[in-house]
Amino acid sequence: MSVPVASVEPTTVRPPVSEGLGEGVSESAGEALRPHAEHAFAAELTALAAQDDRPRPARWRLSPWAVATYLLGGTLPDGTVITPKYVGPRRIVEVAVTTLATDRALLLLGVPGTAKTWVSEHLAAAVSGDSTLLVQGTAGTPEEAIRYGWNYAQLLAHGPSRDALVPSPVMRAMAEGMTARVEELTRIPADVQDTLITILSEKVLPIPELGQEVQAVRGFNVIATANDRDRGVNELSSALRRRFNTVVLPLPESADAEVDIVSRRVDQIGRFLDLPAVPEGIDEIRRVVTVFRELRDGVTADGRTKLKSPSGTLSTAEAISVVTGGLALAAHFGDGVLRASDVAAGILGAVVRDPAADRVIWQEYLEAVVRERDGWKDFYRACREVSA
Numbered sequence: 001m002s003v004p005v006a007s008v009e010p011t012t013v014r015p016p017v018s019e020g021l022g023e024g025v026s027e028s029a030g031e032a033l034r035p036h037a038e039h040a041f042a043a044e045l046t047a048l049a050a051q052d053d054r055p056r057p058a059r060w061r062l063s064p065w066a067v068a069t070y071l072l073g074g075t076l077p078d079g080t081v082i083t084p085k086y087v088g089p090r091r092i093v094e095v096a097v098t099t100l101a102t103d104r105a106l107l108l109l110g111v112p113g114t115a116k117t118w119v120s121e122h123l124a125a126a127v128s129g130d131s132t133l134l135v136q137g138t139a140g141t142p143e144e145a146i147r148y149g150w151n152y153a154q155l156l157a158h159g160p161s162r163d164a165l166v167p168s169p170v171m172r173a174m175a176e177g178m179t180a181r182v183e184e185l186t187r188i189p190a191d192v193q194d195t196l197i198t199i200l201s202e203k204v205l206p207i208p209e210l211g212q213e214v215q216a217v218r219g220f221n222v223i224a225t226a227n228d229r230d231r232g233v234n235e236l237s238s239a240l241r242r243r244f245n246t247v248v249l250p251l252p253e254s255a256d257a258e259v260d261i262v263s264r265r266v267d268q269i270g271r272f273l274d275l276p277a278v279p280e281g282i283d284e285i286r287r288v289v290t291v292f293r294e295l296r297d298g299v300t301a302d303g304r305t306k307l308k309s310p311s312g313t314l315s316t317a318e319a320i321s322v323v324t325g326g327l328a329l330a331a332h333f334g335d336g337v338l339r340a341s342d343v344a345a346g347i348l349g350a351v352v353r354d355p356a357a358d359r360v361i362w363q364e365y366l367e368a369v370v371r372e373r374d375g376w377k378d379f380y381r382a383c384r385e386v387s388a
Contacts, residue, residue, distance in 0.1 A: 037125035047080040057101045059177035059219025060127050064097045067126040085122045087261045099245040105200050105222040110249035113315020116225040124179040133169040137184035146170050146195045160209040177219025185224040200243035258289045265320045275327040281338025285323055288343055292319050310351050310358040322346035344382035
């Protein structure tokens, strides 16, 4: 028996993108430490929607072209500047957006720190105006997180009924034609992962306790993320993998691109934390990125010296964390200018994950590379001091 979607759960009325942080958003949204993408970039989404005259798939807030522009950045005909949310190959973003416009789900795959979650959030914000329909994958994620649960007080008092049913974010997305997000899919137990098969292939979620089902309405889709370092944890079944189009997010191709990414993200984070402006610390950002890239690649930037790589990933996300922490040190315990002494401890913490093996690798890098590099004496001294 198929039932109208709205009868399973009263439809939530969501504010349009143009309302930004106005009515319909919680009073604390303006003070949120990390606003959702649809709130933080409401002005850009509103400007795009106003000038977007291209065809939009059912229930999409923007056309696929406008979604890609929102992620990659650009300048609109009226002069509005759209800031880049993702710095990388344009075709990757175009394929991801196009996938969401079909009946295929999207799997964002990559090593840690390649902005999978960031891209997922911004895609959902641009497509549906809501990035909060989220299932966080862990080893303990139950079926109920993907399908539905029960209000046990209602269940004991009145038995199985629609009023006793607690919809999951995926069920809500199906009911409202929205985009659901599943983070760290490969961390979810295999039997729980497979609850997505019927949802993605048949676009239906059975409710056997009620003899009913929920049919997805147009606009529904799923974005999942997975860490390719987690292979062997909970591999996706071939049946489930076939339901996804997989897009691999690469590490930044060049040091300049990675410096740009780190600078932009740190600047965004810093504005919410009232930290100093990034431009004054751009030289230190470049040094952090250089250290991470060289240790990650196992060779110096000039290709002359082979290096041992530590056990950590040394991702772009970790570089952002190190620089943000350094800016906080500079703001609260320094003169507000990011210096080598502000980032040294953060770099040590990111590189030395295994106290035995990684510390040796770090010391060798300091003595063989950093010590001999022109203009890096202050950085060498700061790193030696925190490494002692």
